[in-house]
Amino acid sequence: MTTIKDIAQRANVSISTVSYALNGNPLVSAETSSRILSIAKEMNYMPNAAARFLKTRKTQIVGVFLASFSGSFYDKLLRGMQEVFVPAKYSVIICSGPQSQRLLTQRMLDGAAILDRHFSDKSLNMLAAHKQPIVVLDRESHHDTTAQVLLDNVGGATQAMDYCYGRGFRRFYIVTGPTGTYDSDMRLAAVQAFLRAHPDVTGHILPGAFDKASGARAAEHIISHGVENAVSFCFNDEMAVGMYNYLQQTTFEIGKDVHIMGFDNIELSQYLSPRLTTINYSLEDWGRRSAQALLNLMQGNPCAPQVIHTSIFEGQSVGRTCE
Amino acid sequence: MTTIKDIAQRANVSISTVSYALNGNPLVSAETSSRILSIAKEMNYMPNAAARFLKTRKTQIVGVFLASFSGSFYDKLLRGMQEVFVPAKYSVIICSGPQSQRLLTQRMLDGAAILDRHFSDKSLNMLAAHKQPIVVLDRESHHDTTAQVLLDNVGGATQAMDYCYGRGFRRFYIVTGPTGTYDSDMRLAAVQAFLRAHPDVTGHILPGAFDKASGARAAEHIISHGVENAVSFCFNDEMAVGMYNYLQQTTFEIGKDVHIMGFDNIELSQYLSPRLTTINYSLEDWGRRSAQALLNLMQGNPCAPQVIHTSIFEGQSVGRTCE
DNA sequence: CAACCAGTTCGAAACGTTTCTATGCCAATC
C-alpha cells in the first residue's frame, strides 16, 4: 500500500508537504504540488480512511438504519436523502440488523437516520448522550443532537376514518401494527379519538404485525364476524394486500361486499384490483427533509421537529354503504 | 470520549493491560480483568473503530454495492447474505451511488459484493490489483481475490424460449435490457443461439432498459406490428409489468391476444392478472452463496466461479397459438 | 544463595494521517 511517506520519499519532500499538496493547501507552491500530485497518481495512492478519521474525527459517512430492505418502500425515501447528501459530499450507507449498530457506537458514522423499530430507545439515548447527531423517523426524541421528522399519523388516520365515515360506514375493523411501534400506536390513538368523538361508530381492534399474514388473518376474522356495512382500515398497505390475497380465494368482492382502506400507498397498491384506497404521502420529501435535518445537526445547529403531511388516495376499495 | 487511557488511569494499570483485558486476552489475571471491565462499563467506554482499524487493517465490514434500492428484489438477496455474515461477525452495509465507492478504495471494507452495472470494470480491476476481496454478481471477473456467482442467464433464457416454442410460438419479440449489462447481453446471446438453432422461428429485437417505460414502449410497438401468434419475451419482469400497464388501457387480453414471458419472478409479478409466466430462481440462495464466496476470499482462499440455476414459473400470461 | 521459571504487568513502537510550530531562504528595507 502506498502511503504519503512513500510519496514524500519519491518526491524528496516531507510528509507534511505531501499531505498539504494532496489536500490542496495553497501554502505549497504550485510546482511542488503538481509534482507530488502526479507522483501520487502514478503510484496510485489511495488515502487510508482509518488514519484520516482517527485524526479528523469525521468520516463523511451517514448511516440509514432500516428494519429491513423490504419492498420498494425505502427506495424513494433513500432517493430523497441522496438528493441532499450527495451534493454535501456525504456517503450514505444502509445499515440493517442489530450488529450494524456497532458502526454507530464506534463512531464510524458522522450521523444517522433511524427508521427501525428494532433500534432500541436505550441505545438511542446512549448515543444522544454522546452527542451523536441522529434524526429519527419512527419515534420521538428530544435531545440537543437529535431531530425528528415524523409522519402525520394522527392526521392520516383521521383522514381515513373521516373518509369512510363520509361514505356511510359506521362499523370499523381496525387492523393495527405491532403494539409499541410508534406509527401503529399513533394511528390507533387517532382512531380511538375518532371513536370517542363519534358515538354512533363501533370499532373492532384486530392486532396485526404490518405483514401480509396479519392481513390474511384479519380477512378471515371479518368474514366470520360479518362484513356487511363494515370497512376494514389496515394500518399499512401490506396488510391490505394480505387481505386482498385472502379474499381472492373467496367470492367476496372488494369495494362491494368488503371494504378496505390502507395506509402508505406503496407501489404494489396500484396493481391491486380494484385499486386500493389508502393514505398517501411523499417519501421523497420525507427523505429530503430528514437528510436536511441531519445535515443541520451535523453542522451543530439544533433542528425543530417536523411533520410529513398525508392525503387520501382514492381508489375503489372503499365503496358506499347500502342502506 | 472515554479512551483506554482514561480507563488505565482509573484502574491504575497500563493501557496495554486495559487493551488486553478488553480483548479477553487470557494473560491478564481474572481479577484485574474484571476490575477493568467494570470500570470500562461504568465509564461507558466505546472503542474507537478508526484507531483499531488503523492498527489491525480489518474493519469486519462488508459492503454490498447495488445500483438502486428499488423493489423488493434485493430484500431476499440481502437476507441470504445476512444468514452467512451475521454468524461470521461481519456487519453488512449497502452502498449505492458513485460516491460510496470511496468506502472501498479507502479500505473501509474488508470485502464487497457487486451487483451494480454503474460500478465500472476499471474500478474493479484497480481494486483487484490491490488484492481487495470482491465477489461479483453481474459480470465476469477473474482475479485471484475476486469470485463470481452468476445467474444462469443462458439457461434461463433458453428455458423461456423452449417453453414458448413448445406452446407453438414461432414469432418472438425480444425486449432486452440496456446493452452492455451482463445479464441482458447473456440472455440475448442465448436467444440468438436459439434462433440459429430454429430456422422456423423469427425474432424481433426491441431494445429496452429494464424499466417499466421500456415495457410500455415495447407493447406499443408490438401492437402496431401485429400480435397474432407472437410472444413477447421481456428480459425482466419490470418491463413485463410495463407491458401489462400499457395493455390495460387497450382491449387486448394478455394470455389470449398478447403473450408475455418475463424473467426474475419479482414479488409484484404474483399480483398481475393473469399471473405472469416467468423465469424463477432463488435470491436467498444467490445471496448465501455469494456471501460464502466472499468469506472464503477474505480468508485468503480462492473461490471457483458459481452459477445460480433457474426454472420456469408458469403463470397464464403465455397461452397457446391458435392455428 | 544464585538461577530459573511462570504468571502478570508495563513501556514503547507502530499504524497513516493532519496540523501546529519551527526553520530556512531570499528580497526588501532601514
Added chain:
DNA sequence: GATTGGCATAGAAACGTTTCGAACTGGTTG
C-alpha cells in the same frame, strides 16, 4: 550589513488502538 517579512518546506506531536519484547514479582530448583 543587520533586520524584517513573507513564502515554502520540514519536523514533530497527536489521534486511540494493538502488540512485541522487556521487566517485575514470588516461588521453586540446583
